[in-house]
Amino acid sequence: MSQTIVLASNNAGKIKEFNALLSQFNFEVKPQGDFRVEDAEETGLTFVENAILKARHACEKTGLPSLADDSGIEVDYLNGAPGIYSARFAGEHGNNEANNALLLEKLAGVPEAERTARFHCVLAFMRHKDDPTPIIAHGTWEGRILESAEGVEGFGYDPIFYVPEKGCSSASLPKEIKNQLSHRAKALAQLVEAFQARQML
Ligand SMILES: O=P(O)(O)OP(=O)(O)OP(=O)(O)OC[C@H]1O[C@@H](n2cnc3c(O)ncnc32)[C@H](O)[C@@H]1O
Ligand SMILES: [Mg+2]
Numbered sequence: 001m002s003q004t005i006v007l008a009s010n011n012a013g014k015i016k017e018f019n020a021l022l023s024q025f026n027f028e029v030k031p032q033g034d035f036r037v038e039d040a041e042e043t044g045l046t047f048v049e050n051a052i053l054k055a056r057h058a059c060e061k062t063g064l065p066s067l068a069d070d071s072g073i074e075v076d077y078l079n080g081a082p083g084i085y086s087a088r089f090a091g092e093h094g095n096n097e098a099n100n101a102l103l104l105e106k107l108a109g110v111p112e113a114e115r116t117a118r119f120h121c122v123l124a125f126m127r128h129k130d131d132p133t134p135i136i137a138h139g140t141w142e143g144r145i146l147e148s149a150e151g152v153e154g155f156g157y158d159p160i161f162y163v164p165e166k167g168c169s170s171a172s173l174p175k176e177i178k179n180q181l182s183h184r185a186k187a188l189a190q191l192v193e194a195f196q197a198r199q200m201l
Contacts, residue, residue, distance in 0.1 A: 004028045008058035008068035013155025037061045051124035059129040071121040073157045115144040121183035135194045139186030
């Protein structure tokens with residue numbers, strides 16, 4: 001029996017990655033757009049709060065279990081910015097080019113050793129809107145901010161995120177490789193463990 005789970009995201013890049021990452025499971029994962037669910041208000045001050053807000057919103061609108069992803073990039077030289085504000089760093093939500101350009105500008109002239117950064121991905125799974133025990137998973141991916149964009153794969157900050165373990169930007173990696181290494185892949189592996197512990201898989 002395959003269970004339907006709503007993916008509480010309207011980000012096409014994330015949805016593609018989840019489709020690949022979740023294909024091994026016997027879930028039917030449908031993006032919230034299929035149910036005409038619009039963006040939840042991300043008023044939280046942490047990735048965890050925002051992930052829960054998004055999952056709860058999707059549960060409420062669809063009556064189905066939902067999985068949300070709140071993610072972003074933390075840059076050490078900027079004391080953790082853009083962090084939870086990654087999608088709206090340059091003002092307009094989801095304008096990747098403007099976000100990347102602003103980040104490069106803020107790091108102009110900063111030496112390589114001080115350009116360390118990491119992606120975070122927090123996943124929240126809720127069985128229903130009043131679920132008091134959401135399953136939370138958190139993955140990170142270490143790297144640094146390049147001086148200019150490289151590569152065309154992925155989405156968001158991928159063209160300016162250098163992956164030391166591969167010697168290139170994350171937008172230069174084939175999607176199968178990003179899906180083995182990324183913050184999202186790591187968070188999902190944790191979520192799967194939690195599902196197994198709760199005998200949901
Ligand atoms: O809230 P939803 O609908 O899921 O979509 P969103 O794009 O608003 O998503 P977030 O609020 O979680 O913001 C995440 C930001 O971090 C960026 N980001 C997250 N994961 C990324 C990845 O794997 N590669 C590149 N950028 C990423 C992404 O481009 C967004 O700017
Ligand atoms: Mg968002």
